[in-house]
Amino acid sequence: MTDVAAAPADRTADRGFFGHPRGLSTLWFTEFWERVSYYGMRAILLFYMYYRLNQGGLALPQHLAESLMSIYGALVFMSSVIGGWLADRVFGSRRAILAGGVLIMCGHICLSVPSGGVVALYLSMVLITLGTGLLKPNISKVVGDLYTDDDERRDAGFSLFYMGVNLGAFIAPLAVGGLRNAAGFHAGFAFAAVGMAIALVWYVIGGRMLGNAGVAAANPLTDADRARTLRRIGIGLVVVVAIVVVLAVTGTLSAQLIIDAVSTLGILLPATYFAVMLRSPRTTPIERSRVVAYIPLFVASLFFWMIEEQGSVVLATFADQRTDLGAFGFHIPPEWFQSINPLAIVVLAPVFVAVWTRLGDRAPSTPRKFSFGLMLAGLSYVFMMGPGLINGTHVLASPLWLVGSFVIVIIGELFLSPVGLSATTKLAPAAFASQMMSLWFLSDAAAQGISAQIVPVFGPSTEVAYFGIVGGVTIVLGIVLYALAPVVARAMRGVH
Numbered sequence: 001m002t003d004v005a006a007a008p009a010d011r012t013a014d015r016g017f018f019g020h021p022r023g024l025s026t027l028w029f030t031e032f033w034e035r036v037s038y039y040g041m042r043a044i045l046l047f048y049m050y051y052r053l054n055q056g057g058l059a060l061p062q063h064l065a066e067s068l069m070s071i072y073g074a075l076v077f078m079s080s081v082i083g084g085w086l087a088d089r090v091f092g093s094r095r096a097i098l099a100g101g102v103l104i105m106c107g108h109i110c111l112s113v114p115s116g117g118v119v120a121l122y123l124s125m126v127l128i129t130l131g132t133g134l135l136k137p138n139i140s141k142v143v144g145d146l147y148t149d150d151d152e153r154r155d156a157g158f159s160l161f162y163m164g165v166n167l168g169a170f171i172a173p174l175a176v177g178g179l180r181n182a183a184g185f186h187a188g189f190a191f192a193a194v195g196m197a198i199a200l201v202w203y204v205i206g207g208r209m210l211g212n213a214g215v216a217a218a219n220p221l222t223d224a225d226r227a228r229t230l231r232r233i234g235i236g237l238v239v240v241v242a243i244v245v246v247l248a249v250t251g252t253l254s255a256q257l258i259i260d261a262v263s264t265l266g267i268l269l270p271a272t273y274f275a276v277m278l279r280s281p282r283t284t285p286i287e288r289s290r291v292v293a294y295i296p297l298f299v300a301s302l303f304f305w306m307i308e309e310q311g312s313v314v315l316a317t318f319a320d321q322r323t324d325l326g327a328f329g330f331h332i333p334p335e336w337f338q339s340i341n342p343l344a345i346v347v348l349a350p351v352f353v354a355v356w357t358r359l360g361d362r363a364p365s366t367p368r369k370f371s372f373g374l375m376l377a378g379l380s381y382v383f384m385m386g387p388g389l390i391n392g393t394h395v396l397a398s399p400l401w402l403v404g405s406f407v408i409v410i411i412g413e414l415f416l417s418p419v420g421l422s423a424t425t426k427l428a429p430a431a432f433a434s435q436m437m438s439l440w441f442l443s444d445a446a447a448q449g450i451s452a453q454i455v456p457v458f459g460p461s462t463e464v465a466y467f468g469i470v471g472g473v474t475i476v477l478g479i480v481l482y483a484l485a486p487v488v489a490r491a492m493r494g495v496h
Contacts, residue, residue, distance in 0.1 A: 020157045021146040023213060026206030028164040031139055033199035034101065035168030036175075038132070039342070041108060041192040043173035043335040045069065046316050048185045049121070056184045058118055062317075063456040064255060069313045070452035071262045072125055077445035078262075079133025081269060084141075084438030086134065089221045089229075093138035093145075093214030094207070100134025101200045103127050108193035114186045137437040142214035144425035144437075152360060155422045156353045162418040163349035166342035168195075177335030218433045219282075259452050266449025270298065270442040273435070282431035286493050290427040293491035297423065298443050300370045300481050303474050304416055305447035307377045308409055311341055313451065314458050314466075315384075315402060322387070322460075324396040337402050344410035352414045366423045366492070367485035373416030374478030380409035381471030385464050393460040426495045 017025040049065035051057025060068070087096040107127030110120045143161050147154045172195070176188040221229060247253035277283055277291050319325075319334040326332070356363050364372070384405050387397035420440060428436030458466050481488075 020153055020160060023146050023206075023210040024143065024157060024161065026203065026209050027139055027143055027146075028161055029206070030097075030101075030199050030203040031161065032164045032168040033195050033202060034104070034135065034139075035165050036172045037104065037108060037192045037195035037199065038128075038172075039169040039338065040172035040176035040195060041111065041128075041189060042312055043176050043338045044180050044185055044188050045072075046313065047180075047320065047334070056186075058121065060118075066313050066317065066455045066458075067259050067452045068255070070309070070448045070455055071259050072129070073309055073312075074262055074266050074445045074448035074452065075125070075129045076132045077136075077441040077448070078266065078269060079129045080137040080438040080441040080445075081133070081273070081435070082130070083133035083135070084137045084435040087138045087141070087214075088218045088433065088435055089225075090217060092217045093141050094210070096134045096138045097142070097214075098200070098203065100131040100136075100138070101196060101203065103131030104135065105131075105193055105196040105200065107131060108189055108196060111189035112186050112193055114184075137441055138214065140421055141425070141433065141437045142210065144422070145213035146210075149426060152357075154426075155419060156357050158422045159349055159353040159356065159414075159418040162421070163346055163353075166345035166349070169342035170339045170346055173335045173338035177333040180335065181333055219431050263449035263452050266442075266446040270439060270446055273439050273442065274298075277429055277432050277436075280429070280431065283429045287429040289491050289493050290495060291429065293488050293493075294424075294427050294439075296481060296484060296488055297367065297370055297420065298439070300374045300477065301416065301420055301440070301443035302447045302450075303477055304374050304377045304412065305444040306451055307381055307470065307474060308341075308413060309444065309448050310451055310455065311406065311409070312338060313455050315405065317458070318384075318397075319399075319402055322393070322397055322463075323399055323402060325399070327399050332399060337399070337406070340403055340406040341410055341413075344407050345414065348411065348414055349418075352418075365485055365489045366419055366495075367481060367488040369415045369419045371478045371482035371485060373412040373414075374481060375475050376412030376415065376478075377409050378471040378474030378476075378478060380405045380412070381467045382475070383408060384467040384471075388464040388467075393463050423495070427492065 017023075017028075046065055046069045048057050049060045049068065050062040051059070053059050083096055083100065087093045091099070104127070107124040110116060110124040110127065113120055116123075140158075140161075143158060144154075147157060172192075176191055179191055180188040244253065247257070274291065274295065278288055283291065316334065316338065319337040323332075323334070323337075325334065363369075384401060387393075387395075387401050391397070421437075424437055424440040425433075454466075454470075
């Protein structure tokens with residue numbers, strides 16, 4: 001079979017999957033089932049944590065459950081740093097994807113055990129966090145490896161990949177929400193485990209179509225590096241364990257302390273990553289300029305994801321407690337609202353693919369696309385001020401408010417997210433290829449770390465102000481980025 005990753009000419013000629021490389025079909029279906037798994041679990045996890053025991057939940061305080069939900073998301077994306085580093089220096093992206101999938105499946109199995117309780121919850125969080133860190137950045141990296149840097153299909157390919165991601169995310173809340181209503185939370189978690197198992201089988205079977213893409217580590221450790229790295233990891237683990245033991249013995253170890261620590265780490269990690277790449281001798285002057293150009297895109301991404309990811313926390317709580325779930329003559333499971341976001345992407349992504357393909361070089365620059373996405377995200381929250389301003393927060397809101405908010409933010413996501421994935425692969429220094437993709441996901445981690453600090457503020461008395469302030473600040477930042485777009489585009493040094 002022809003190696004699709006062997007040479008630029010081969011990659012350009014391979015059009016076996018809707019005009020794109022055949023290997024994209026393997027990654028598309030793998031990520032589809034992985035997203036069925038992840039978003040199925042995520043659709044019910046918040047409710048599982050704060051629902052009463054007689055409702056099948058864990059009866060955690062609601063404000064703690066909301067913060068944990070955000071911190072969980074932050075840790076999932078922070079772990080992409082580890083996954084990117086392991087792929088670049090040790091395993092290669094392909095093996096990292098497989099190992100990550102196995103860990104994710106085991107995490108869902110833990111949640112599906114009815115007697116597991118809080119212990120199973122935390123164990124599953126650890127397994128899914130590590131597994132997603134290995135899988136998520138590296139599967140996107142391999143998508144980029146299927147194309148040459150100047151292949152005009154690249155942005156469209158990422159949009160096509162993104163559509164598959166969201167098709168899985170659309171199906172998951174509907175299926176898992178129905179299972180939760182019919183058979184309880186643990187049946188829903190079991191469905192997520194099955195979805196991940198299917199993803200693994202598909203990935204193994206379809207791997208031959210990927211050629212050599214992602215097989216080799218981009219910057220493998222030397223023998224000397226390996227010994228030094230193992231020593232540092234060992235020292236780091238000893239320090240972490242010692243700190244945890246001291247905190248536990250002194251009675252100062254608490255969920256809130258962990259939440260605060262992860263929120264802080266969410267800011268420090270990307271800052272450190274930028275500093276390392278900018279100072280590294282392996283980064284060329286042109287690559288250094290591109291990393292500098294990436295900083296405002298990263299900040300824009302952070303504020304966008306802060307709003308988008310709150311769809312499974314703030315808007316999920318709004319759906320459960322502030323929405324008239326019987327408005328259309330039948331009971332609407334609150335989980336189903338989580339399908340609006342991916343449904344809008346599935347419907348609208350082909351439109352964006354067609355538009356970007358048709359416009360070609362005449363399309364808006366990457367910074368301008370980011371600014372549009374940021375302003376739309378802010379608008380989606382300003383829109384949610386409506387129910388409280390019109391009827392007050394004591395009256396249940398029409399489900400159409402949530403539908404409208406989700407659709408607005410998704411239009412913004414299609415301006416920003418698939419383009420951001422593509423830009424990240426093109427702006428990455430060669431020595432930090434997978435780790436640059438990890439940095440992209442760290443914008444989501446930082447966003448959810450910040451969210452963990454502010455989502456407990458949301459409630460009936462603060463609802464209108466919360467949506468107005470968070471949405472308004474985001475719109476202003478989008479306008480600033482639009483004004484700075486020409487400067488950022490020049491610093492990208494030929495990358496469009």
